[in-house]
Amino acid sequence: MTALLEVEGLSVHFETARGVVRAVEDLSFAVERGQTVALVGESGSGKSTAALSLLRLLPAGASKIAAGRVRLDGRDLLALPPRQLRDVRGAQVGMIFQDPMMALNPVYTIGRQIAETLRLHLGLAGPAAEARAIELLRRVQVPAPEQRIHQYPHNLSGGMRQRVMMAIALACRPALLIADEPTTALDVTVQAQVLALIDELKAELGMAVLLITHDLAVVWETAQRVIVLYAGRKVEEGPVGRILTRPRHPYTAGLLRAAQWAADGDRLAEIPGTVPSPHAMPPGCAFAPRCALAEDRCRRQAPPLRTLEPGHVAACFRAEEIAP
Amino acid sequence: MSPTLAFLTRRLLQLVPVVLAIAALNFALLHLAPGDAADIVAASSGGASAEFTAELRASFGLDRPLHEQFVLFIGRLLTLDLGWSHIQQAPVLELVAERIPATLLLMVAAITVALAAGMLLGILAAMRHRGWIDGILSVVALVVYATPQFWLGLMLIVLFSVTLGVLPSGGMMTIATEMGWAARAADIGRHLVLPSLTLGLFYVALYTRLMRASMLEVFTLDFITTARAKGLSETRIGFVHAARNALLPVVTLAGVQIGHILGGSILVETVFGWPGLGRLVFDALLQRDLPLLLGILLVSSVVVVLVNLVVDLLYGLLDPRIVHR
Numbered sequence: 001m002t003a004l005l006e007v008e009g010l011s012v013h014f015e016t017a018r019g020v021v022r023a024v025e026d027l028s029f030a031v032e033r034g035q036t037v038a039l040v041g042e043s044g045s046g047k048s049t050a051a052l053s054l055l056r057l058l059p060a061g062a063s064k065i066a067a068g069r070v071r072l073d074g075r076d077l078l079a080l081p082p083r084q085l086r087d088v089r090g091a092q093v094g095m096i097f098q099d100p101m102m103a104l105n106p107v108y109t110i111g112r113q114i115a116e117t118l119r120l121h122l123g124l125a126g127p128a129a130e131a132r133a134i135e136l137l138r139r140v141q142v143p144a145p146e147q148r149i150h151q152y153p154h155n156l157s158g159g160m161r162q163r164v165m166m167a168i169a170l171a172c173r174p175a176l177l178i179a180d181e182p183t184t185a186l187d188v189t190v191q192a193q194v195l196a197l198i199d200e201l202k203a204e205l206g207m208a209v210l211l212i213t214h215d216l217a218v219v220w221e222t223a224q225r226v227i228v229l230y231a232g233r234k235v236e237e238g239p240v241g242r243i244l245t246r247p248r249h250p251y252t253a254g255l256l257r258a259a260q261w262a263a264d265g266d267r268l269a270e271i272p273g274t275v276p277s278p279h280a281m282p283p284g285c286a287f288a289p290r291c292a293l294a295e296d297r298c299r300r301q302a303p304p305l306r307t308l309e310p311g312h313v314a315a316c317f318r319a320e321e322i323a324p
Numbered sequence: 325m326s327p328t329l330a331f332l333t334r335r336l337l338q339l340v341p342v343v344l345a346i347a348a349l350n351f352a353l354l355h356l357a358p359g360d361a362a363d364i365v366a367a368s369s370g371g372a373s374a375e376f377t378a379e380l381r382a383s384f385g386l387d388r389p390l391h392e393q394f395v396l397f398i399g400r401l402l403t404l405d406l407g408w409s410h411i412q413q414a415p416v417l418e419l420v421a422e423r424i425p426a427t428l429l430l431m432v433a434a435i436t437v438a439l440a441a442g443m444l445l446g447i448l449a450a451m452r453h454r455g456w457i458d459g460i461l462s463v464v465a466l467v468v469y470a471t472p473q474f475w476l477g478l479m480l481i482v483l484f485s486v487t488l489g490v491l492p493s494g495g496m497m498t499i500a501t502e503m504g505w506a507a508r509a510a511d512i513g514r515h516l517v518l519p520s521l522t523l524g525l526f527y528v529a530l531y532t533r534l535m536r537a538s539m540l541e542v543f544t545l546d547f548i549t550t551a552r553a554k555g556l557s558e559t560r561i562g563f564v565h566a567a568r569n570a571l572l573p574v575v576t577l578a579g580v581q582i583g584h585i586l587g588g589s590i591l592v593e594t595v596f597g598w599p600g601l602g603r604l605v606f607d608a609l610l611q612r613d614l615p616l617l618l619g620i621l622l623v624s625s626v627v628v629v630l631v632n633l634v635v636d637l638l639y640g641l642l643d644p645r646i647v648h649r
Contacts, residue, residue, distance in 0.1 A: 052549070055552075055553060057549055057552050057553055059543075059544070061454075086555040086556070086557060087555060088555070089552065089553055089554065089555035090553060090554040090555035090556075091555060094553075095550075095553040097546060097549065097550065099546060102545060102546035102547060103546045103547055103549075103550045104547055104550065105547040105550075105551070105565050105568075105569070106547070106569065106643070106644070106645060107568045107569055107642070107643055107644060108565075108568075116554065116556070117554045117555070120554065120555055120556065121555060152644040152645070154644070154645050165550070168550075168554065169553075
């Protein structure tokens with residue numbers, strides 16, 4: 001059986017005044033049914049761009065999907081006519097976003113925004129749609145859903161809004177949920193609640209989750225597989241247990257050290273330097289300028305992805321030498 | 325009392341000092357100009373002597389010190405008495421009341437055309453951003469925007485009344501014909517087309533551009549991506565999700581411009597012989613009919629201030645985040 005979502009050689013480019021920015025370059029991965037896959041990277045690594053381009057949601061004009069295939073159940077979403085793509089969006093693939101404050105339309109009631117999806121994909125209208133909307137809100141643990149459907153987004157807290165977004169995304173029981181930094185804008189206690197809810201609904205609906213995040217703690221708790229992006233390229237991929245305990249790429253190792261500083265009670269072990277400017281990418285490995293292990297060949301040519309163990313790949317010449 | 329009603333009551337009470345202040349300002353400004361009604365009446369009688377002019381002035385009450393005239397004027401206003409026009413020999417209130425329905429009809433028609441067409445074209449242009457429809461609309465809007473109103477009016481008359489002969493060139497209704505109310509309404513409607521277009525087209529152009537810019541800004545917001553991710557069509561996203569959010573700036577500008585439109589109607593009413601306040605202002609100005617002029621200005625200011633109140637109430641309807649307290 002093939003995977004639910006197969007992404008092959010996805011490249012997304014932005015045309016800018018200073019030249020073409022390769023936001024995502026040659027990205028391949030798969031998401032199995034019922035699995036949670038985390039796409040990890042810091043700001044500017046291209047993870048959100050990759051997530052948005054799966055459903056062709058990037059604003060037209062500046063950005064261009066330069067190459068690749070995105071197969072959902074065998075159908076290439078990048079080649080679908082717009083009409084058929086709209087049937088996939090919101091029905092087979094649900095999506096929630098980083099900032100629930102901005103992701104809901106401020107001038108329509110919660111109930112109307114949920115019912116809109118129900119009418120579009122399931123043909124539900126009037127009282128049937130309202131009843132279903134209330135049921136969905138109850139399912140995402142929004143208290144007093146009968147009153148909430150008549151309220152506007154500004155009447156709700158950030159956590160509640162993210163729950164409403166989930167109600168919309170899950171309204172048609174999608175096979176895949178794409179969650180683009182769903183907890184970044186929420187405070188810590190609410191984060192945990194929202195993540196627990198995603199996990200619970202995932203089990204209940206049997207759906208797969210593609211989780212975009214920079215938070216390794218979140219990855220540890222929810223994901224089965226991890227894909228690490230750096231400067232638009234995949235640098236490492238593997239099962240969560242391996243990646244977070246025995247990383248094979250210096251960037252992943254650096255991320256882990258930076259995440260452990262609180263436990264040590266010492267100063268933050270940050271990764272020196274910053275992500276290279278997209279206009280001035282180094283010719284070799286994009287991470288070489290910040291890497292303690294970098295040698296001459298790293299600066300000359302980009303290391304290819306190598307399979308180190310079944311299911312674990314990394315793009316580093318010296319992968320075997322990396323100590324966790 | 326509901327919050328909206330309380331808001332309305334408070335705002336209406338606040339109108340009283342505002343309108344009085346406007347009236348005082350108008351009074352002061354108009355009396356800075358040389359000449360008065362006595363001069364005009366005396367001059368129109370042929371060779372009037374200085375004694376006759378002074379007598380006229382005394383009978384009009386124009387010989388009293390300015391501050392006394394002012395106190396009388398404001399005192400009468402408080403009893404809703406707008407005074408007496410010595411030129412027209414009639415109460416100002418009556419003259420204004422007779423003319424104001426025509427002007428309001430013209431204004432409402434023009435602003436409706438401007439808002440409806442402007443919003444629709446703006447939405448279309450934004451949804452076809454950088455396409456040929458957007459290009460054509462932008463150029464046409466710019467041309468209309470730059471065209472003088474009186475010239476536009478004359479050209480519309482030449483095209484529709486003279487060349488095509490489909491619409492009347494002036495007046496408000498066909499005179500001295502008996503007809504039922506439906507036929508009368510249709511008749512007035514036909515007379516209304518050209519003046520309201522002349523008055524409204526400039527604002528159509530303005531609102532098209534504003535609505536387009538406002539829509540393009542809304543299109544960059546996150547909830548538009550959410551709408552796309554839900555699988556909605558671009559048409560629905562544009563007209564339902566973006567348009568409602570893009571309306572506020574247009575409504576704000578329209579509210580502010582009610583005063584301009586009232587000013588513009590003077591010109592348009594003159595071109596089309598429309599029997600509204602505009603013509604009355606024009607005549608009153610030439611004849612130094614200060615009581616009439618002050619009365620018209622006062623009524624206009626009340627209209628403008630009331631429209632602004634309506635706009636404030638509209639905000640609450642258009643954007644649920646705005647609550648009137």
